[in-house]
Amino acid sequence: MTINFDKEKIDQWAQELERLASEIKNRLDEENFVQVLSSLAAIPPLHQTLIENCLAASKDDETKDLDETPIGLYL
Numbered sequence: 423m424t425i426n427f428d429k430e431k432i433d434q435w436a437q438e439l440e441r442l443a444s445e446i447k448n449r450l451d452e453e454n455f456v457q458v459l460s461s462l463a464a465i466p467p468l469h470q471t472l473i474e475n476c477l478a479a480s481k482d483d484e485t486k487d488l489d490e491t492p493i494g495l496y497l
Contacts, residue, residue, distance in 0.1 A: 428475070435472050439465070 442461055449458045 432472065432475055435468060435475075439468055439472070442468070 442464055446458055446461045449455075449461060
């Protein structure tokens, strides 16, 4: 069964999350704490977007036949 989600967009959002994490680390290393706060503020909207898209994809996944799910895979 095919799950309806835009993998390319989700990948881009995940890459942005990685970029923000790297940016935060660099800003912490430079002790630019106001800039760290700015980077941290960008995470919640991105996090929410990822959650919404993954939830939408998981709802599509709920319609899969249980026989299609291999035993031992829970995620």
